[in-house]
Amino acid sequence: MPSEERSLWESISARGLPSGRLHGTRGVIELGDLARHSAFGGQLEELRGASVLLTAKDQLTAALAMLELDGVARRLVLCTPDLPLQHLPGVIAGAETDCCVRDEGSAAAAEIGLPAITLQPALSTRTVTRRGQLATEWILLTSGTTGAPKLVLHTLASLTSALAGQPPPPEPLTWSTYYDIRRYGGLQIFFRGVHGGSLVLSDPAESVEDFLRRASAAGVTHISGTPSHWRKALMSGATGRLAPRYARLSGEIADQAVLDGLRAAYPQAIVAHAFASTEAGVAFEVRDGRAGFPESLVGAAGARVELRVTEGTLQIRSAGTAERYLGAAERLKGPDGFVDTGDRVEAREGRYYFMGRRGGVINVGGMKVHPEEVEAVINTHPWVRMSLVKARRNPITGAVVTADVVLAEESSAPGPRPAAAELMRELTERCRQTLAAHKVPALIRIVPALEISAAGKLVRPNA
Amino acid sequence: MSVRSTITSQFQQVAIEQERALSPLSDELKLVHSGLDSLSFAIIVARLEDSLGIDPFNASVAVEFPVTFGDFVKLYENFAK
Numbered sequence: 001m002p003s004e005e006r007s008l009w010e011s012i013s014a015r016g017l018p019s020g021r022l023h024g025t026r027g028v029i030e031l032g033d034l035a036r037h038s039a040f041g042g043q044l045e046e047l048r049g050a051s052v053l054l055t056a057k058d059q060l061t062a063a064l065a066m067l068e069l070d071g072v073a074r075r076l077v078l079c080t081p082d083l084p085l086q087h088l089p090g091v092i093a094g095a096e097t098d099c100c101v102r103d104e105g106s107a108a109a110a111e112i113g114l115p116a117i118t119l120q121p122a123l124s125t126r127t128v129t130r131r132g133q134l135a136t137e138w139i140l141l142t143s144g145t146t147g148a149p150k151l152v153l154h155t156l157a158s159l160t161s162a163l164a165g166q167p168p169p170p171e172p173l174t175w176s177t178y179y180d181i182r183r184y185g186g187l188q189i190f191f192r193g194v195h196g197g198s199l200v201l202s203d204p205a206e207s208v209e210d211f212l213r214r215a216s217a218a219g220v221t222h223i224s225g226t227p228s229h230w231r232k233a234l235m236s237g238a239t240g241r242l243a244p245r246y247a248r249l250s251g252e253i254a255d256q257a258v259l260d261g262l263r264a265a266y267p268q269a270i271v272a273h274a275f276a277s278t279e280a281g282v283a284f285e286v287r288d289g290r291a292g293f294p295e296s297l298v299g300a301a302g303a304r305v306e307l308r309v310t311e312g313t314l315q316i317r318s319a320g321t322a323e324r325y326l327g328a329a330e331r332l333k334g335p336d337g338f339v340d341t342g343d344r345v346e347a348r349e350g351r352y353y354f355m356g357r358r359g360g361v362i363n364v365g366g367m368k369v370h371p372e373e374v375e376a377v378i379n380t381h382p383w384v385r386m387s388l389v390k391a392r393r394n395p396i397t398g399a400v401v402t403a404d405v406v407l408a409e410e411s412s413a414p415g416p417r418p419a420a421a422e423l424m425r426e427l428t429e430r431c432r433q434t435l436a437a438h439k440v441p442a443l444i445r446i447v448p449a450l451e452i453s454a455a456g457k458l459v460r461p462n463a
Numbered sequence: 464m465s466v467r468s469t470i471t472s473q474f475q476q477v478a479i480e481q482e483r484a485l486s487p488l489s490d491e492l493k494l495v496h497s498g499l500d501s502l503s504f505a506i507i508v509a510r511l512e513d514s515l516g517i518d519p520f521n522a523s524v525a526v527e528f529p530v531t532f533g534d535f536v537k538l539y540e541n542f543a544k
Binding site: 238261396397402438 | 480
C-alpha cells in the first residue's frame with residue numbers, strides 16, 4: 001500500500017510488476033507494461049515539476065496520465081469532461097497550471113489556452129525509465145455556490161488513506177465503477193483497482209447493458225456506483241449480466257429501496273454503502289444492508305476516522321481529509337482538523353440517518369446543485385420578483401430541483417402577464433440555456449409569497 | 464384521465480423538453496430502450512406525484528424497480544387502487 005515517500009507507480013510495483021489490466025472502451029493496457037513504456041512517449045520529462053491540467057475525455061487515457069504523472073508533476077488537476085469551458089480560466093489561474101494533457105475528445109489546446117500534450121489510450125514502444133521524487137499535489141474539482149468549481153488539494157497519501165494498513169487481497173480483484181475516476185468516488189476505485197488488481201472503466205456514451213456485459217467479460221468481482229447509477233442499472237433489467245462479490249454505493253444517500261433492490265439482484269454479494277466526500281475523504285462503510293449507519297461509529301475513541309455530530313451535521317477528521325482549497329479564502333477544515341460535511345443526520349433507535357444537505361445544497365444523482373445559482377437564472381425573467389429553489393426527494397436520482405416563484409405585480413411588470421403555462425415554459429427554457437440539465441427545475445410552482453426572515457433573507461428549508 | 468394516459472403524456476412531454484427521441488410506448492418496451500435518461504425518469508416521477516398524488520416508490524412496502532413501460536404503468540395502477 002502507498003506510503004508518503006513513494007509515487008503511485010512505485011507503490012503499485014513495490015512487490016513486483018503489477019499483473020493487472022486497465023480496461024477502457026478503446027483498449028486494454030497491461031499495467032506491467034508501464035514499467036518500460038509510456039503513453040507520453042519521450043515527453044514525460046517535459047512535465048517534471050509542472051502544474052498539469054488533465055482534460056483527457058477518455059477515462060483510460062486519464063488513468064494512464066494519473067499513473068505516470070504522480071511523482072513527476074508538481075501538481076495534477078483532474079478535470080471531468082462535463083466541466084464547462086467557461087470555468088477553465090478560473091481553474092487554470094487557481095491551480096497555476098503550466099500545461100495541459102488532453103486527448104482527441106477534449107477541448108482544443110487553443111481553447112484551453114495552455115501548451116498541450118495530446119495522448120492516446122496506448123503506450124508507445126519507446127523505452128522509458130521511471131523516477132518519481134516529487135510529492136505531487138492532486139487537485140479535485142467540486143461544485144461551488146456560484147457554479148464555478150472549488151479546487152480541493154489532496155496528496156497521494158490522503159487519497160489512499162482508506163487503503164493504508166489494509167492487507168493485500170489474497171487473490172487479485174477486478175474492480176469497476178460507474179463513476180468517472182476523476183471524481184472522488186471513482187478515484188477511490190481507481191486506486192483499489194491498480195493496487196494489485198485490475199480495473200474496468202466506464203464511458204458515458206455506453207449503455208448500462210453494454211457496460212455490464214464488458215464488466216462481466218473482464219471478470220469484475222467488485223463494483224461501485226452512486227444509488228442513482230444503481231437504480232438505473234436495476235431499471236435496465238441487465239444487472240444479471242454480472243455476478244459481483246461486492247457491490248458498493250456511495251456519493252448519495254442510499255435508501256432502503258435501492259439497498260433491497262441490490263440485495264435481491266446480487267444475493268451472493270456483499271452490499272456496502274460508504275460515506276465519503278471530496279473534502280472529508282472516506283468516513284465509513286456499512287455492510288448490514290440497512291439505510292443509515294450505527295450510532296456507535298460516532299465519537300468512537302481512537303478510531304482511524306473520527307466522526308462527530310455538531311448541530312445536526314456530520315463532521316469528520318482523518319488522514320484522508322483534503323488539506324485545503326486552492327486559491328480561495330474559505331477554510332476547508334476547522335482549527336481542530338474536523339471537516340464539516342454539511343450533511344445533516346438524525347439519530348433514531350441507535351442509528352443515524354442522512355436528512356439531506358445543510359444550506360439547501362441539492363444532490364441530483366451525485367451532482368451538487370446550489371439553489372442560489374438556479375434562483376439567479378430564474379430571477380432574470382422580467383415577470384419574476386423572487387424565487388426559492390429547493391430539493392424534492394426522488395426515487396430515481398435521490399432528489400430533483402423544484403422552484404417556487406413569486407411573480408411581479410402587474411403595475412411593475414413589462415406588459416401583459418403571460419398565462420401560467422407559458423411562463424413556466426419560458427422559465428424552463430431560460431434555465432436550460434444557461435444551466436446543466438440536472439440543475440433545471442423539474443417542477444415550477446407559482447406561489448403568492450415566500451417567507452422572509454427578520455434578517456431580510458429568504459427562509460430556506462433546513463438552512 | 465386514466466393513470467395510463469397521464470403517464471403516457473408525461474413521457475411524451477418530458478421527452479420533448481429533454482430533447483430526446485422517445486421510442487413508441489408499448490408495454491413490452493424496456494425503459495432502458497425508451498430513449499429517456501435517469502434525469503428524465505426522475506422528472507416524470509416527480510410530476511406524476513403532483514398530478515396523480517402518489518409516489519409508489521416511496522411506499523412502505525418494498526417495490527421492484529420497473530424494467531418495462533408496462534411494469535411502470537402497473538406500478539402506478541396498482542398503487543392508485
